[in-house]
Amino acid sequence: MIKVQDVSFTYKDETHPALEGINLEVPEGGFLGIIGPAGAGKTTLARAVAGIIPHHYTGDFYGSITVNGLDTVDSSLIDLSRLVGIVFQDVESQIISPMVEDELLYGLENFGVPREEIPERMEDALRRVGIPELRDRSISSLSGGQRQKVAIASVIALKPRVLVMDEPTGELDPRSSRQVFSLLKSLNEDLGITVIVIEQKIMLLCEFARQLAVMNEGKIVRAGHTREVLVHAEELEALGVNCPRVTTLSRLLAVKTGLELPPCVDLDTAERMVRGLMI
Amino acid sequence: MNNLFQYVPGNSLIHRLNPVSKLLLTVVICIAAFITDHIAVLLALLALDVLIGVTAGIAGRTWSILRGLLKIAAFLFLLQVLLIRGGTPVFWIITDLGLLNAAKVVLRLTVVCLPLALVLAVTRISDLTNALVQVLHVPYRYAFTLATAIRFIPQFLEEMSGIMEAQTARGVAFDQARGLKKFSMILPLCAPLLISSVRRTDQTAVAAEVRGFALRTRASAYKRYPFTRVDNAAVVFCAALLAAAILI
Numbered sequence: 223m224i225k226v227q228d229v230s231f232t233y234k235d236e237t238h239p240a241l242e243g244i245n246l247e248v249p250e251g252g253f254l255g256i257i258g259p260a261g262a263g264k265t266t267l268a269r270a271v272a273g274i275i276p277h278h279y280t281g282d283f284y285g286s287i288t289v290n291g292l293d294t295v296d297s298s299l300i301d302l303s304r305l306v307g308i309v310f311q312d313v314e315s316q317i318i319s320p321m322v323e324d325e326l327l328y329g330l331e332n333f334g335v336p337r338e339e340i341p342e343r344m345e346d347a348l349r350r351v352g353i354p355e356l357r358d359r360s361i362s363s364l365s366g367g368q369r370q371k372v373a374i375a376s377v378i379a380l381k382p383r384v385l386v387m388d389e390p391t392g393e394l395d396p397r398s399s400r401q402v403f404s405l406l407k408s409l410n411e412d413l414g415i416t417v418i419v420i421e422q423k424i425m426l427l428c429e430f431a432r433q434l435a436v437m438n439e440g441k442i443v444r445a446g447h448t449r450e451v452l453v454h455a456e457e458l459e460a461l462g463v464n465c466p467r468v469t470t471l472s473r474l475l476a477v478k479t480g481l482e483l484p485p486c487v488d489l490d491t492a493e494r495m496v497r498g499l500m501i
Numbered sequence: 502m503n504n505l506f507q508y509v510p511g512n513s514l515i516h517r518l519n520p521v522s523k524l525l526l527t528v529v530i531c532i533a534a535f536i537t538d539h540i541a542v543l544l545a546l547l548a549l550d551v552l553i554g555v556t557a558g559i560a561g562r563t564w565s566i567l568r569g570l571l572k573i574a575a576f577l578f579l580l581q582v583l584l585i586r587g588g589t590p591v592f593w594i595i596t597d598l599g600l601l602n603a604a605k606v607v608l609r610l611t612v613v614c615l616p617l618a619l620v621l622a623v624t625r626i627s628d629l630t631n632a633l634v635q636v637l638h639v640p641y642r643y644a645f646t647l648a649t650a651i652r653f654i655p656q657f658l659e660e661m662s663g664i665m666e667a668q669t670a671r672g673v674a675f676d677q678a679r680g681l682k683k684f685s686m687i688l689p690l691c692a693p694l695l696i697s698s699v700r701r702t703d704q705t706a707v708a709a710e711v712r713g714f715a716l717r718t719r720a721s722a723y724k725r726y727p728f729t730r731v732d733n734a735a736v737v738f739c740a741a742l743l744a745a746a747i748l749i
Contacts, residue, residue: 272711274707274710274711278706278707278710299710299711300713300715300716303710303711303712303713307711308711310704310707310708312701312704314656314701315701315702315704315705315708316704316705316708317708318649318652318705318708318709318712319626319627319652320507320508320625320626320627320652321508321625321627324625324627327627327723328709328712329712329713330723331717331721331722331723332712332713332714332716332717332721333712333713333716334716334721337723340723358510360507360508362507362655362656362659376712377712380712
């Protein structure tokens with residue numbers, strides 16, 4: 223679905239590249255988590271996949287990104303945005319309309335969704351994110367988390383094939399963060415939408431993402447299946463990426479006992495492993 | 502102040518008018534206020550403004566806008582009274598002509614500003630822009646600019662109070678300053694406000710772009726804005742108002 227090949231990018235008027243030799247592949251229906259310290263180039267990569275780079279933010283772009291066969295440089299941003307929906311980190315600036323309903327209508331109207339289909343799409347999107355009761359509210363009366371959900375609803379109403387989320391849980395409490403990820407999971411599993419999510423909460427990524435990419439200083443340090451990446455827990459810790467406590471536990475146990483222990487990513491396997499060791 | 506321009510939901514006759522009729526009524530009131538030279542007509546127009554506010558069920562809002570305008574009006578009145586030299590003196594350097602003209606200027610200001618603020622209270626901004634594009638054939642990018650400008654007012658205020666809070670936390674005593682002193686304290690904050698706003702508008706532009714801004718045409722809007730009988734009546738009323746202002 224998404225193929226990133228040797229991509230390097232330097233923003234205009236910057237000397238340092240924001241992305242350097244990025245290679246990545248996400249299959250159709252995949253769920254990729256991107257993690258890394260601040261300034262690692264995560265947001266730049268998200269923008270590049272959505273085609274905002276190089277169409278809106280200009281600079282030196284090398285390599286190629288294709289989304290469903292469309293080259294992001296050769297295709298127009300309009301064609302790409304029919305395919306890729308993106309929710310920015312700063313949700314506030316993403317919301318265009320003063321009312322929730324209008325915000326959802328905006329994209330639907332512009333992309334020429336048939337009139338008779340619009341009400342259903344709006345209701346469906348609001349129901350999926352769990353805020354059908356907010357439809358007639360004004361944006362300024364909503365909390366940060368609610369605005370976040372409005373932004374997500376306005377994007378999924380357009381039924382994109384790929385959904386890119388830049389730190390969707392940045393302003394959310396643990397419970398709402400989990401809700402957002404459950405929503406992503408259902409979009410991914412029920413509708414087959416390919417999901418790319420930038421996230422700092424590693425535990426959520428371990429639980430929901432099937433693929434993980436670790437970024438640092440514009441490069442991808444590690445990429446692969448979530449479990450494979452977590453084998454290199456020490457490397458991640460060196461970058462300041464905290465591993466889940468169960469992973470740290472299994473790693474330390476492996477070091478202390480000298481046994482070949484696979485890294486654990488969830489509580490159940492950790493429990494089984496510890497019980498197994500105690501016998 | 503924060504919600505002075507915000508839409509107040511409602512289902513009054515005024516709310517249900519076509520946004521274009523509301524704008525027309527506003528513009529006609531403004532023109533009438535500038536054409537007429539009679540205090541009585543200006544007072545009648547002011548009464549009309551208030552009546553519109555009351556029938557729309559936003560008497561409270563009308564009153565708070567009036568109160569806000571009163572401060573500016575008082576300042577203008579004083580300035581006019583002290584500067585106009587014609588006519589016969591009534592008291593000290595104040596003349597009867599000065600009083601009359603000052604009253605007219607102040608009334609005109611109030612009569613013009615009030616409906617402009619009220620129209621935003623009874624119309625959703627999206628309806629306003631959609632109707633402008635659909636009925637008046639205004640190019641969408643201009644309508645969008647207008648809508649975004651209005652949409653960002655509460656956000657700017659929110660951001661400004663955020664910056665002020667941050668300054669207060671670092672020991673700036675905004676609450677103890679008044680008038681010019683307070684103004685001079687707020688002025689330097691405009692730089693961070695401007696910077697964050699520009700950054701924000703750029704993001705908003707991208708957000709609009711990726712959701713098909715460029716594809717939008719006159720026919721895009723989901724809602725339709727037909728002219729009803731009430732709208733026709735409003736147009737006739739506007740014509741009558743204009744004629745009255747010219748003839749009286």
